[in-house]
Amino acid sequence: MKNILNLNIWREIKDSKGRFFSIMGLIALAVFVFVGLKATSPDMRNAVRKDYVQQNLADAKINTPGTQGFTKHEQDVIKQQKYVDRTEYGYQADAKIHGKQMAMQVISKPDQLSKMEVKSGHLPKHANEIALGEQLKGQYKIGDTITLTDNHDKQLSTLQGKTFKVTGFVRSAQYMKKQNMGSTVMADGKINAFGVLPDQAFTGQPNVVQVSYKNVSGPAYSDKYENQARQDTDKLQKKLNTLSADRRADMQKNIDQQLSLAQAKQQEAQQAVQAAQGTPMVAQAQAALTEVDAKMNEAKQAKANVQQLKYTAQTRQGFSGGYSEFGSDADRVAELSNTFPIFFFAVALMVSFVTMQRMADVKRTEVGTLRALGYTHIQAMREFIVYSILVATAGTIVGTLVGLTVLPDRIFQAFGSTFYTNGVSYGITWWPIIVSYGLALLSTVFPAVYTTYADMREQAATQMLPKPPANGKRILLERWTWLWSKLSFFNKVPLRNLFSYKIRMWMTILGVAGSIALLITGFGIRDSLNKIVPLQYNQLVHYDVTGVYNPDASSTDRQAYQKSVDEDRNVKGETKVHMDNAQVNVKGLQDKQAVQVLVPQDTKQFKSYLTLRDYKTKKALHLNNDEAVVTEKLAKIKGLKVGDTIRLDDATGQGHRVKIGAIAEMYAGHTIVMNKAYYHKVYDSKPTANATLIRLNDSSTKAMRDMSVKLNKEKAAVTTIQSGSIRNDINTVLNSLNQVVLVIIVAAALLAFTVLYTLTNINVSERIKELSTLKVLGFYPKEVLEYIYRETAALTLAGIVLGYAFGYAVHAYLMSVVMPENTMSAPGVTVLNLAVSTLMIVFFALIVLWLMARKINRVDMLGALK
Template sequence: MQKDNLGVSNAGKGQIDTFGVLTKSGFSQQTPNVAKISYDNLRGQSYSDQFEKRLNKNIDQAAPILAKRADKRQSEIKKQKETKIKNARTVLGQQKTSLFEQQTKLDWKKKQLELAAAEVKDSQQQLAGFQGQLQTMPAGSQKDAQNQQLQMQQQQAAVQIAQLKEGQEQWQKSSQALRSGQKRLAKTEDKLNQQDKQVNKMTGLTYQLQARSDYNQGYNQFGEAAKRIDVLSNTFPLIFFAVAILVTLTTMSRMAEEKRTDIGVLRALGYTKLDAMKLFLIYGTSAAVLGTAVGSYFGTWLLPERIYAAYAANLAVPTLQTPPSWLWIGISLVFALMCTVVPSVYVAWNSLKEQPAYLLVEKPPRAGSKVLLEKVPFIWKKMSFDQKVTIRNLFRYKSRMFMTIIGIFGCTALLITGFGMRDSINGIIDNQYQKITHYDVVGIYDPNASQTEKDNYQKQVHDIKTVKKQDNIYYGSVTTRPQGTISNQQISMMVPQHEQRFDDFLTLRDFSDHKKLKLQGHGAVITEKLAKLGHYQVGDHLDLTDSSGRSHRIKISGISEMYVGHDVILDSSYYHKVFGKQVVYNAKILDLKDRSANNIDQVSRKLNSQTAAVTAVQSNQAKMAINTILHGLNNIVWIIVIASSALSFVVLFTLTNINVSERTRELATLRVLGFYQRETVMYIYRETAILMLLGILVGFSGGYYLHHFIMETLPPNNALADMTLRWSNLGLSAGLTLLFSLIVMLIMVQKIRKIDMLGALNSAD
């Protein structure tokens, strides 16, 4: 499951950030609307082609069965709703009767309170008159008795007043409760009337079957990441292995040649051929076993954990378990033994065919030979001595020449591909959100909401001060399964109200010549990646499945450049032709002045606060999802670049070191003949530089094709990479190779300076 972009909502900013678990009683919607199905015939890897094909076959078989069930189920649902409404109206009638009875009682109570109030008023008037009479009476026992009687009557009047107030308060509360009940009944009746209308408007019920990859984006993203790793693992290791094998074969063969004299000594002392070869067997086996052990650790634990962590950064997945693959470790060991033991044993065995006395003497240097260029006198005669020697030496050691060129070619191609992948990946976001996508938010609302609610939504859009441009569109989601693929693709379908203004929000242009595309009444514009997936061309037809499961066929009138996501854009007339109804605009497309993520979230929250809101789609949601994927790819790219750089350095160092070691006598001769130190170094390095430059030039071509192949297959199904290789990719790759060559030269200079001239020249004696 993904850690962000978990889905859309009509609350907050329109995006689900987390999930919670509730009991069944916590749901107001008790009718289930999703059924999860498990099949017994699905076994094996979830993301394999066989699994996906079998799953799609199951879905295709279930679709007609559910289609037959749809009409019956619709009748059942309609009948259930009608029964529920009928029962609710019965209860509503009973509640109305009860409220009418309560109203009657309250009216009678009101009259009683009015009579009581009149009596209290009369009593107060009588008490006031009686009190006035007492004030005029002379003092005496009779007045005292009358005062006592007055006090008793006043107390009785106070009790009556208190009872009257209590009765009035109770009546007020009962009246308020009655009015609340009447309002509730009115709302309930309105709600039932709306439900009646909804039941009467019920259209054909449809079932929508979705595979796990269709509704679970985290599952789909994890599978896409695995496929991308598979592409890389089937491409780059082959080149690494080829170059590594080349270096290993050269090194081991050279070691066997250097030990030629030692083999002669052992044979002269009476050792058998097997004893003489034990050195190569033990050394080659030790190197193969040690290299396989170290490589197995890196390949089984270290690198997989780093790659897995990079790709799973945005996913909630279990901890990676990487048990050793003994089969592949065994295969690697066999190849390692073939590259270390076989060449050294082969060279040593050929040496053992010669007599020990001949082995004790160094092999004579290779004879020079004429090159083809010597047959072109007007060029050859104009060349300097150093240039002629360099060219002859290049063709004198043909095997080393080809090994150097091939090694530099492979390393340069890998570096170009690595740097090119980095820029192509980063270019996806730059091209999409600077040149093509100009809108920031699509606010979707319910077109069936009341007019007041829709007006409030429109008013909210106009009240947002950061809106630069806005327009009405129809926005919906459809799916398609491009021909030749096994998974459905999610597509955003848009129908602009004002086609001439739509370019302010989304630029539709041809991928190759960037010519603007216009919406036409006889077809729809689809995006480049969707066309590539299904091998569609202008004039072809594409089947779309809407949210209700119905299929619609559209004709492709244009293919637009698009790097993120799949879109289908139609004009209103063609929408009516395809879907058989007039388009109902249900969304506002907004271009904001402030395009920061914080402002986009605030705008989305304001839109979703409206009653008519369905959700808000942010353009940067896809951007963040792609960025997450690209972050994982960038980590892989850096691994490739670092490994390629290390391999390039090893190739240059190994081949240059072998070149110097093989030609020690030549270098000593040059020094004895009076060549300066710089001239002696350049005698060797001039050849290396030429071969390196040839390898770089050939590597440019190889890097171009390898980069193109990788970027065609590496991006996910909803992203299109920028195939352009920048000059900086070529320059940086060549620059690194030149830098490594310079470092190797500085190291080799010290080795050349330390050559014992006398010992080197006497070595043949």
């Protein structure tokens, strides 16, 4: 008896391969997307977490300007903080690679914290040796020499030598990015490589401190770890503020004493020059005065530089180039996994539910026969239970295997292409698999068992008979006799079927609507991403290079800097601004958001360099004396509106409250713009111009780079920022997201085809006797096909129209969760998007039509009518 039932189950699978594999495919697709995306985010994090643990990446890093280092007292105070576990002092300096307009950062060889992973060769042992980061692996090989200089090809004051022998190549979690790891005054203003030198290769005192904390726990990127590390670093910064203030006061006192002595000598020298007038000694006296004046100016410059002595502490989010970006990429995948798979599961499970319910209806007579032969209810339902479990299990296994391997690897390659990592770390996250399997069983076992059990309430003899057809009902259109009488037979029948079988109708409409909505979303995300750069740099940002300089530099150096701008023939125009870097805490985000504060010196001129327009009305915005203009994404993530205030923290953690007067359209970066009067009110100091926004006649990437290199050679230069570099950074992120979008589009296309095939197959199977009757009556094959496919076409069309609305909503929602925290999405659902998505659905529908035509033409008419 058991063998007979098992044979019946396998026969049913063999005879309904299309239904079995279509349901399995739907479940596999949904599981693939859900399990795959859920696994990808932790796999990405675990891949780099291993590197952080192996290298013992520091929890924080302290930087101090210059090479004066830390006093013994300061070192003791830092170490004595109760939350500090270990401190390790080292060196850090920026340099230009001789013969290349390329900047790199060199650091001393670490001992315990933030160690290096040696990929080939070995770490340097002597002062003339260096290990290079992998960024330079294609340009140098072990045994080569590399020359490091300042911008004028002279030896750096921070290094003992210029030329170093390459001993190996290393990887560091401090420098995960393949390029643009920070700003510098060297070369074109971007740090694109790093190297490791022994301590004896540096001059001066150690100027960086790697710090580990006692009270941190949890893995990197977890809220528990990141929040505690940030709290400790904030406390450490407050202590550093006190230390640097005391150090500045001591240095100021010494400089004041030197100035007093210099002033006294200056007066003596001036008197000596008066006394020597008309004598041979006048030249010697004048030379002495010039020497004293030079020392006086040096002392004054040193006094101005003292104010720049500020110790800054940063968590990994700040000092490790790539740490924050990689974590944000993993977060975006996690957000996508919380939303996108829902739509896949909704469509897939809905169709699976209807298909299995239909199977139970078709097998009604067989179940009644088994009951009549003496089989128990459970035995009679065994075919449905086993069949449902098999299809759910097979779909879950296939979807899980592909999802756990293909999707994490594909997405990791997309996002990881801009980082140096050791590859994806595969892992199994069990709860998504269990949830997926449970939903799969619910969508297959439940409808089959429920429908069969409901039929079993009848007598076995009654159940052996086909279910009587439902009483015919007039549809609403039939009551409109004028219209109904004019319709042909082939038009009336589809209309009756459409509205008589409402469940099948809505399943088809919703299935198609869900599929096209996913296609529209995928293409829409791609289009939105591709619009960001043109919108930002064609309509809003009109300058090409930002030259940042030291306003406290000597007047001679500042004049030389300005002269290099004025005399450059490629400069189309320039305007002065005061630029500050600030940070903003955002609830729910682990790292602080970087904000650029701009204060134009000439507000009228400034409008030609940055367009400030309302993010809703697109009307021009104006700066007033009581409020600032905030860009849209910053206002959005902070939940701010006009009239609210926002706190800005400077590098030392000091906060300033800014009132929002308007919200401006901006697609990349966080910016706050205010006039000089309001800046003075907020910061209690007058804004001094420290940056020049420059427009170029030739705004090519090469021209921007050449301008940056030229400006950075000036003594007053701090760094330069190229718009082209920012565009490249944005495009890098967008290209990574586009790779994910491609996966979404392919999965959505497969889902659309499978849904159309499954639902159309159900429709044909349900109507096989009806179609056979038409063929027996002499209808041509084309007429029989049109008879059934008019309904499919009508339902597909209705699903497409409804899918447009779904697509707009889903696209808008997903764009709000997948974009980086400092990037605003652009409108992306275009007419071309709708057209392509519609054509794909129509194409799939035509393929299904062809497959169904073959099935209908092979039907045994007499056998179907028995």
